[in-house]
Amino acid sequence: MSKRKDWWQVPRVVFQPDTYRGLQSGIEQIVNAITPTLGPFPRIVMFDQTIGDQGRVPELLDDGGTIARRIIELPHRDADMGAMMARQMLWTLREKEGDGTATAAVLFKTVFDEGLRYLAAGGNAMRLRTYLDEGLRLIDAAIDAQAFMLEGKHDLAKLAIAVGRDEELGKMLGEIFDIIGEYGRLEVRNADGRHYEREYTGGMYWDNSGWHSRSFINNMQKQRCELEDAAIIMSDLDVEDFRDLIPALRHCVRNGIKSLLIITKTLSEETKTMFMMNKTQKRISVDVITAKTPGMSLDAQMTNLNDIAAWVGGKPYVKAAGDSLSNIKMEHMGRARRLWVDERNIHIDGGQGDPRYLRSYLADLRKAHGNMRDFDDREAMQQRIGQLMGGAATLRIGGNTKTEVEYNKEMARRAISAMRGAMRQGVVPGGGVAFMQCKPMLQAKLDAASDAEERTAYRILLHAMEAPSRTLMQNAGFEPGEVMGELLHAPAGSGFDVVNGKVVDMREAGILDVTTVIKAALHSAISSAAMTLTTDVLVHRPTAPDAAMTT
Amino acid sequence: MENNTNELPNIGLVYDLACTTGGQTCFAASGTGLRRSTDGGETWQDAYASLNLEEALPTTSVVIKQLESKCCVIAGVPGGALYSTDAGETWTATSVTSPAPAVSTLVISPAFSEDEVVIAGTTQDGVFRSANGGRSWTHWNFGLLDMSVYCLGMSPNYAEDETLFIGVESGMFRSTNGGRAWREVDLPFGYDSVLSVAVSPAFAEDSTLFAGTEEQCLWKSTDGAKTWQLVGDAVLDGPVNALLLSPNYPATPDILMVLDESLLLSRDDGTTWTTLLTGDVSTVLAPQGMQPGTSVLIGLMTGEVISHRL
Numbered sequence: 001m002s003k004r005k006d007w008w009q010v011p012r013v014v015f016q017p018d019t020y021r022g023l024q025s026g027i028e029q030i031v032n033a034i035t036p037t038l039g040p041f042p043r044i045v046m047f048d049q050t051i052g053d054q055g056r057v058p059e060l061l062d063d064g065g066t067i068a069r070r071i072i073e074l075p076h077r078d079a080d081m082g083a084m085m086a087r088q089m090l091w092t093l094r095e096k097e098g099d100g101t102a103t104a105a106v107l108f109k110t111v112f113d114e115g116l117r118y119l120a121a122g123g124n125a126m127r128l129r130t131y132l133d134e135g136l137r138l139i140d141a142a143i144d145a146q147a148f149m150l151e152g153k154h155d156l157a158k159l160a161i162a163v164g165r166d167e168e169l170g171k172m173l174g175e176i177f178d179i180i181g182e183y184g185r186l187e188v189r190n191a192d193g194r195h196y197e198r199e200y201t202g203g204m205y206w207d208n209s210g211w212h213s214r215s216f217i218n219n220m221q222k223q224r225c226e227l228e229d230a231a232i233i234m235s236d237l238d239v240e241d242f243r244d245l246i247p248a249l250r251h252c253v254r255n256g257i258k259s260l261l262i263i264t265k266t267l268s269e270e271t272k273t274m275f276m277m278n279k280t281q282k283r284i285s286v287d288v289i290t291a292k293t294p295g296m297s298l299d300a301q302m303t304n305l306n307d308i309a310a311w312v313g314g315k316p317y318v319k320a321a322g323d324s325l326s327n328i329k330m331e332h333m334g335r336a337r338r339l340w341v342d343e344r345n346i347h348i349d350g351g352q353g354d355p356r357y358l359r360s361y362l363a364d365l366r367k368a369h370g371n372m373r374d375f376d377d378r379e380a381m382q383q384r385i386g387q388l389m390g391g392a393a394t395l396r397i398g399g400n401t402k403t404e405v406e407y408n409k410e411m412a413r414r415a416i417s418a419m420r421g422a423m424r425q426g427v428v429p430g431g432g433v434a435f436m437q438c439k440p441m442l443q444a445k446l447d448a449a450s451d452a453e454e455r456t457a458y459r460i461l462l463h464a465m466e467a468p469s470r471t472l473m474q475n476a477g478f479e480p481g482e483v484m485g486e487l488l489h490a491p492a493g494s495g496f497d498v499v500n501g502k503v504v505d506m507r508e509a510g511i512l513d514v515t516t517v518i519k520a521a522l523h524s525a526i527s528s529a530a531m532t533l534t535t536d537v538l539v540h541r542p543t544a545p546d547a548a549m550t551t
Numbered sequence: 552m553e554n555n556t557n558e559l560p561n562i563g564l565v566y567d568l569a570c571t572t573g574g575q576t577c578f579a580a581s582g583t584g585l586r587r588s589t590d591g592g593e594t595w596q597d598a599y600a601s602l603n604l605e606e607a608l609p610t611t612s613v614v615i616k617q618l619e620s621k622c623c624v625i626a627g628v629p630g631g632a633l634y635s636t637d638a639g640e641t642w643t644a645t646s647v648t649s650p651a652p653a654v655s656t657l658v659i660s661p662a663f664s665e666d667e668v669v670i671a672g673t674t675q676d677g678v679f680r681s682a683n684g685g686r687s688w689t690h691w692n693f694g695l696l697d698m699s700v701y702c703l704g705m706s707p708n709y710a711e712d713e714t715l716f717i718g719v720e721s722g723m724f725r726s727t728n729g730g731r732a733w734r735e736v737d738l739p740f741g742y743d744s745v746l747s748v749a750v751s752p753a754f755a756e757d758s759t760l761f762a763g764t765e766e767q768c769l770w771k772s773t774d775g776a777k778t779w780q781l782v783g784d785a786v787l788d789g790p791v792n793a794l795l796l797s798p799n800y801p802a803t804p805d806i807l808m809v810l811d812e813s814l815l816l817s818r819d820d821g822t823t824w825t826t827l828l829t830g831d832v833s834t835v836l837a838p839q840g841m842q843p844g845t846s847v848l849i850g851l852m853t854g855e856v857i858s859h860r861l
Contacts, residue, residue, distance in 0.1 A: 086697060096781075152727060152728070153728065157645075160773070176730050178727075178731075178732065179693050179728065179731050179732040180692070180693060180694075180732065181732065181734065184693070184694075200693070202690055202691070202692055202693070228649060228650045229650050337650060337652075337675060337676060337698075338649075338650075349696075350675060350676055350677075350698055352675070352698075354744075355696055355697035355698070355699070355720055355721040356720075356721045356742040357717065358696050359696050359721055359735065360720075360742070362696065389693070389694050389696070390692055390693060390694060390695065390696065391692070391693040391694070428800055458843065
């Protein structure tokens with residue numbers, strides 16, 4: 001007699017109407033957990049951390065993406081699938097944009113619930129999806145038309161305050177981004193005290209580098225090697241023999257160059273010794289310091305050498321091309337007004353390369369950045385562009401406790417991400433007004449439509465466009481119906497300021513949303529909801545009761 | 552039209568001219584020093600006399616501001632600047648940075664009496680900013696990808712909008728935070744050098760400025776440097792070394808321009824031009840405006856400063 005299988009060992013196939021019922025239940029649980037966090041008065045969601053670790057303080061969250069991610073599994077498997085759909089959408093959005101998850105959750109649920117009502121009455125899911133996707137494109141274009149750029153530190157600060165929910169942080173970020181620009185290099189670190197601090201460094205620097213030997217230090221106070229009006233040899237070569245560098249030194253002497261930075265992957269002890277002897281004995285009238293090729297990998301080293309060459313001029317000498325420093329020409333050396341090398345970095349100020357080439361090089365990098373889809377690739381390219389723009393800022397975050405510091409840093413990172421997006425693609429009126437302003441266009445499409453699914457799609461989208469505003473009002477304790485009535489008669493661009501409880505021009509009031517975040521939330525929500533509506537069958541695979549869910 | 556030649560000793564090319572309002576006290580910066588006139592350019596004396604220099608000190612730029620209790624003058628010299636608070640009677644030297652760059656151009660804040668801001672452009676190190684009348688300088692080059700600065704233009708409303716424009720070897724940059732950071736200005740002709748820039752006195756209302764280039768002639772923007780239109784079509788051919796707008800621009804749309812080494816005047820916002828002087832012109836100043844009959848000061852390549860009645 002064969003052994004009877006337990007329930008979880010048997011694959012289970014779920015058909016309509018259980019499919020929709022299950023998905024809807026799961027989506028509702030995730031979205032309802034996140035919805036209260038939308039707006040300037042977010043409610044907190046408390047997570048139990050006592051499982052397997054007695055006595056730990058519950059985790060308090062107000063970020064939609066993180067909340068969704070913490071909900072790992074729902075007990076009912078059909079609902080769990082719906083929840084995981086929503087969860088994946090929200091976490092991906094959070095990773096890419098850093099914000100917009102609560103808005104996406106509200107939009108997603110509205111579109112899904114209303115779509116489901118139509119399908120339950122006999123509608124066609126695939127046709128409905130087609131029209132929802134078309135409507136999405138139209139809304140996207142309508143939001144683009146509302147976008148405008150922020151200028152000046154005051155406008156930037158207003159946005160930073162709205163996202164980071166901290167006036168001191170917001171003002172500081174407004175000033176920082178007004179200086180470093182949308183690509184500028186900004187590092188976030190812990191402060192020693194309770195407050196925020198910022199500092200700026202001019203010039204360009206590359207980390208994952210540093211001196212070959214601390215014996216080259218000529219500024220003991222700052223513990224670094226410094227040169228002025230220096231020539232620069234850029235390479236990823238291994239220098240074993242000092243004689244390979246003699247042609248370069250001859251070029252310097254003939255051309256009256258008194259300082260030389262040599263960047264190589266490695267430097268033999270013999271060569272280091274020769275340069276140190278020269279430092280004391282002055283046999284060659286050239287001050288030489290050496291540094292390691294910046295970058296951890298071969299690709300990174302090549303990229304960094306090309307970037308340095310764009311800034312200082314000259315041409316990198318690379319192993320892959322079979323180059324040798326014994327053949328170096330004078331015009332292949334870069335020049336810089338000032339530079340220093342410490343244990344980990346090369347810092348160059350006043351590169352003397354061709355500015356036309358540098359500007360054109362950067363324009364190409366910015367174009368490439370705009371075309372990148374992968375988040376990590378975009379981040380890496382943005383840092384590279386920021387590096388070449390010259391200068392960097394450091395924001396130090398303080399707080400009374402370690403937890404507070406970590407929270408402030410998280411708020412700062414969100415605000416920073418939002419500000420970069422705002423500076424690149426602009427902002428739109430906030431508080432859900434950007435969506436509301438798409439309604440006349442959708443109404444016109446609805447009026448012109450004759451196909452049943454098309455009319456339903458536009459009807460659904462019309463309701464969805466109001467959902468974020470309504471939710472914001474509810475969360476702030478206002479009655480959405482009353483306020484919507486007031487907004488009907490208000491001029492275009494008006495919205496409800498839930499903090500002050502009145503109808504205002506959102507742009508003038510500084511209540512803004514980042515265009516990239518709003519559009520990303522819109523796309524994620526509507527296309528995910530449209531796709532989920534076309535789900536007809538669920539199949540549950542066998543799984544042991546204590547198996548961990550993968551993310 | 553008359554030329555009055557107020558010959559100076561042969562002191563090399565005149566780079567820059569500056570006057571107090573009304574033009575009574577004037578300075579001429581040249582390759583072999585700084586000259587001062589206290590009679591509107593009629594006669595000139597060595598402004599560095601109090602320094603007892605052994606050799607002439609090339610001076611590439613000069614700005615002046617008459618305040619209630621003092622007359623501030625800042626002169627750009629190799630390695631830094633000299634500042635005076637007594638109209639050039641005595642001088643104090645300040646260095647800009649090390650290694651010392653050459654200061655190529657200076658501009659002084661219209662609200663100098665409150666903010667004491669002076670901006671210096673250099674040939675190799677970009678822009679420096681002083682907030683104490685030239686006594687000390689800070690290097691602020693965020694976003695400045697081209698360190699060879701040829702000219703500076705400042706908004707007349709600088710106290711509110713903190714807007715600056717610089718002409719560099721590869722084109723133009725703009726700052727809206729007082730020179731702390733710079734953004735590229737997209738010019739329609741690519742990366743040609745911008746040798747001169749003139750900002751409308753009514754910039755707060757008309758957002759107008761002009762850019763003179765090395766090979767692409769003269770351009771005008773009416774939206775704060777976002778878009779540009781060519782001025783004068785193919786009539787103008789040559790490097791635009793200096794530009795000056797009427798103090799009443801745009802109501803009086805007069806423009807003086809040094810095109811190559813000639814001085815040209817337009818009375819219709821650059822549509823048509825009259826050549827006033829041909830050859831050896833390096834710079835021009837109109838301390839009394841540009842109405843017909845007024846005199847302008849013209850700096851020459853030979854070191855002379857002449858006055859010319861319009």
